[in-house]
Amino acid sequence: MSDLQVIGLSGIRAARTASHRTIFRQGDYNYLAQGKIIHGAVARDPGNTGDVNVLRAGLLMGMISATGLYAPSLIGVTTGAYTSGGTTITVSAAQATEIVRRVGSSGTATLRVIGPPTAAGTVAVTSCTFSAVDTTTGIITITSLGVDKVAGSFVTAADGSQLPLTLIPDGYGIQVTDVDGSDVDVSFPQFPISGVIVSASIVNWPSDTSLRTWIRTNLSSVSQGKFVFDDLYGI
Amino acid sequence: MKPTRKVVGNKGRYTRTTAERRTAPISKYGAPARRLNLRDVGEVDIKLIHSFGEQALDPLVLKQLRSKDAYTLDMGLDEVKRQVTDFGERFHNLRLATVLQVLKSGVLYYDANGNLLPSSSGAVETHSFQMNANNQNQCNGIVTASWALQNTNIPLQIRLLRQRARRLTGYPLTTALYGENIPTYLSQNEYIIDYLARTPTMRDKMMSAGAMEIPDGLFGIDKWVPVYESFYEDNDGTNQSLWAADQITFTPDVNESWWEIVEGSFEVPTTINIVSDAEQAMRSLQTVYGAFGYGVVTHNPPTVIGYAGDTFIPALKVADAIYQMDVTP
Numbered sequence: 336m337s338d339l340q341v342i343g344l345s346g347i348r349a350a351r352t353a354s355h356r357t358i359f360r361q362g363d364y365n366y367l368a369q370g371k372i373i374h375g376a377v378a379r380d381p382g383n384t385g386d387v388n389v390l391r392a393g394l395l396m397g398m399i400s401a402t403g404l405y406a407p408s409l410i411g412v413t414t415g416a417y418t419s420g421g422t423t424i425t426v427s428a429a430q431a432t433e434i435v436r437r438v439g440s441s442g443t444a445t446l447r448v449i450g451p452p453t454a455a456g457t458v459a460v461t462s463c464t465f466s467a468v469d470t471t472t473g474i475i476t477i478t479s480l481g482v483d484k485v486a487g488s489f490v491t492a493a494d495g496s497q498l499p500l501t502l503i504p505d506g507y508g509i510q511v512t513d514v515d516g517s518d519v520d521v522s523f524p525q526f527p528i529s530g531v532i533v534s535a536s537i538v539n540w541p542s543d544t545s546l547r548t549w550i551r552t553n554l555s556s557v558s559q560g561k562f563v564f565d566d567l568y569g570i
Numbered sequence: 571m572k573p574t575r576k577v578v579g580n581k582g583r584y585t586r587t588t589a590e591r592r593t594a595p596i597s598k599y600g601a602p603a604r605r606l607n608l609r610d611v612g613e614v615d616i617k618l619i620h621s622f623g624e625q626a627l628d629p630l631v632l633k634q635l636r637s638k639d640a641y642t643l644d645m646g647l648d649e650v651k652r653q654v655t656d657f658g659e660r661f662h663n664l665r666l667a668t669v670l671q672v673l674k675s676g677v678l679y680y681d682a683n684g685n686l687l688p689s690s691s692g693a694v695e696t697h698s699f700q701m702n703a704n705n706q707n708q709c710n711g712i713v714t715a716s717w718a719l720q721n722t723n724i725p726l727q728i729r730l731l732r733q734r735a736r737r738l739t740g741y742p743l744t745t746a747l748y749g750e751n752i753p754t755y756l757s758q759n760e761y762i763i764d765y766l767a768r769t770p771t772m773r774d775k776m777m778s779a780g781a782m783e784i785p786d787g788l789f790g791i792d793k794w795v796p797v798y799e800s801f802y803e804d805n806d807g808t809n810q811s812l813w814a815a816d817q818i819t820f821t822p823d824v825n826e827s828w829w830e831i832v833e834g835s836f837e838v839p840t841t842i843n844i845v846s847d848a849e850q851a852m853r854s855l856q857t858v859y860g861a862f863g864y865g866v867v868t869h870n871p872p873t874v875i876g877y878a879g880d881t882f883i884p885a886l887k888v889a890d891a892i893y894q895m896d897v898t899p
Binding site: 340352361362 | 579580581582583586602603604605606607608609610611612613614615616617618619620678695696697698699700883885886887889
């Protein structure tokens with residue numbers, strides 16, 4: 336017996352728009368039979384400004400080892416290069432907010448920083464211990480990583496989801512909260528395991544070539560996904 | 571002004587879509603199809619304006635009145651009819667003034683007593699219709715020079731506005747609602763004087779339009795509509811103009827895709843008698859959309875109370891479709 340709720344004074348409200356994104360270049364793709372489940376409590380898309388509870392098409396998804404549920408692989412992207420010994424890394428304010436929400440304000444080895452030491456270098460997955468997160472400036476106070484990282488390195492959780500296995504497919508996105516704003520686990524019925532991907536449509540698609548290779552080799556492997564990336568064809 | 575949609579209560583929702591204007595990419599003959607994006611889709615919530623008033627009529631006094639024409643005792647029915655008609659007219663005036671105010675400024679202002687205000691001065695309530703600032707005042711660079719200057723290239727400004735309208739929403743601008751200074755600016759403008767001198771049909775139209783009004787069709791605008799006579803009397807008895815002297819609002823042809831008059835519903839009692847139960851009492855209420863009215867007799871002392879009201883909103887569904895231009899920056 337619900338009623339349409341329009342709160343406030345008379346007038347026209349701002350439109351709420353659902354934006355469609357395509358990640359497949361063409362109609363040849365496959366989904367895993369029966370689908371999977373997205374863990375709503377840890378799933379957000381901080382780059383989807385105003386609708387962070389809607390996971391956009393193209394968002395990389397990985398499996399949480401302990402539960403088999405799925406969550407976004409990348410939480411943040413560093414805005415500047417990191418030199419070994421340094422005590423801070425910086426992401427966007429929205430990404431910092433999500434780190435606090437999903438992982439916490441501090442933690443021992445509960446974050447990963449994934450990236451090469453130099454442009455196009457060898458990508459390393461480095462464990463990260465952090466003690467504070469400024470959600471206004473995006474500055475994360477960390478214990479030295481012991482290695483350099485290029486700008487654009489990925490900041491992820493350490494629950495297994497940091498390794499991307501799939502991504503949210505074409506469409507208007509997947510909402511992970513109910514009408515009251517509460518986290519809910521949701522179906523992931525269209526779970527891509529193969530197809531031709533428009534690389535530029537991948538959320539947080541990096542400019543560094545070795546990070547691009549890292550994403551490709553995780554999504555597309557001998558025994559798992561079979562994806563083709565259109566940027567390798569001179570597009 | 572014609573209502574085009576009815577909603578239950580005082581709120582509604584409509585879907586907003588945008589037309590496709592991109593081109594398709596080409597493919598090599600024989601290659602698989604390229605997957606293309608769907609268009610965005612949105613929804614917009616609206617909250618209707620509601621007005622509800624009552625007037626009390628004293629039958630003990632009215633009964634002694636005589637009819638205006640025949641001077642016979644008529645129980646004051648002549649006067650009652652006049653009062654009822656005028657009472658209802660207030661709600662009709664509210665609708666008319668609201669429509670013009672939305673077209674003029676895209677925002678409604680009310681004082682603490684709910685009286686419509688011509689500007690934000692003294693406003694306690696502000697009701698927005700989501701007008702884009704780029705579609706107001708000088709329309710983000712369209713009005714580069716005042717129309718009060720005789721050497722301003724007014725035709726070019728109008729052409730640029732029409733071009734922008736097509737690109738922004740696809741709706742062609744066909745109608746211009748204008749204030750009292752606009753004909754003067756046009757008739758004294760160097761570009762327009764030259765144009766009219768070489769276009770007898772348009773010049774003759776301007777002369778025959780009466781009081782130097784702007785002829786339909788001038789510069790590709792199908793209808794030039796003078797609205798400077800519109801006004802309302804405020805609660806203090808002061809006449810308030812509903813249109814600024816230097817303002818033109820350009821709109822497309824009225825179309826439900828960008829403009830609707832939405833009427834909401836109100837439950838009007840049809841009886842105040844005792845009925846058998848609450849269900850019957852509920853059933854005795856009549857759902858009325860838009861303007862409504864009903865009367866009640868009280869008994870101690872005997873009084874006739876008339877109730878009237880309205881629930882409506884001029885839904886400017888595509889605010890970008892109109893341009894509220896101030897021609898004198």
